[in-house]
Amino acid sequence: xxxxxxxRALEPFFTTKGPRSTxxxxxxSYGILQRHGGKLTVESAEGQGTTITVHLPVASPSVSEGTxxxxxxxxxxxxxxxxxxxxxxxxxxxAEMLAAxxxxxxxxxxxxxxxxxxxxxxxxxxxxxxxxxxxxxGWDVARAVRARWPGLPVGxxxxxxxxxxxxxxxxxxxxxxxxxxxxxxxxxEFVAACHATSRRI
Numbered sequence: 001x002x003x004x005x006x007x008r009a010l011e012p013f014f015t016t017k018g019p020r021s022t023x024x025x026x027x028x029s030y031g032i033l034q035r036h037g038g039k040l041t042v043e044s045a046e047g048q049g050t051t052i053t054v055h056l057p058v059a060s061p062s063v064s065e066g067t068x069x070x071x072x073x074x075x076x077x078x079x080x081x082x083x084x085x086x087x088x089x090x091x092x093x094x095a096e097m098l099a100a101x102x103x104x105x106x107x108x109x110x111x112x113x114x115x116x117x118x119x120x121x122x123x124x125x126x127x128x129x130x131x132x133x134x135x136x137x138g139w140d141v142a143r144a145v146r147a148r149w150p151g152l153p154v155g156x157x158x159x160x161x162x163x164x165x166x167x168x169x170x171x172x173x174x175x176x177x178x179x180x181x182x183x184x185x186x187x188x189e190f191v192a193a194c195h196a197t198s199r200r201i
Contacts, residue, residue: 084114111136131158
């Protein structure tokens, strides 16, 4: 890798392989290792090759395992999360990151479908929705959830995050706004912050 590529190799969605690649292989591996107290290092020189080294800590089963063999830190914080996004690839990546963090995830390919799932009785702890979707936008989703399920927090995932500030009229309807692309750690913190608002509603 060139020095420039090496510096960005662990960034989510960064790729040198063109539009058919998601650029998530190394970044997801890096995130998983971080969550388990490990680390990933990359050594590379153009024309010579690349070495990726994985370091994992050793822990006793009594410390690392919770009920049913799951990590103990997931057992107390697992949520049911509805992810709404019309971009299949982005939605599935977000769902995979959430599932890797121990959450139960339900996916919807648009605002109308997501609201229909809630109407059908799906019990969720949090809704994460894209903003710019055809037909039913993220603001429409937030407005409907606030009217029908006022105790259910809604988080906004959007590429327009920097354009949404606290002065935006509809901003009060959502628990938080996270700019895409989201990193695993950023998503973890965002979910925790959004879910915390349900206790204050």
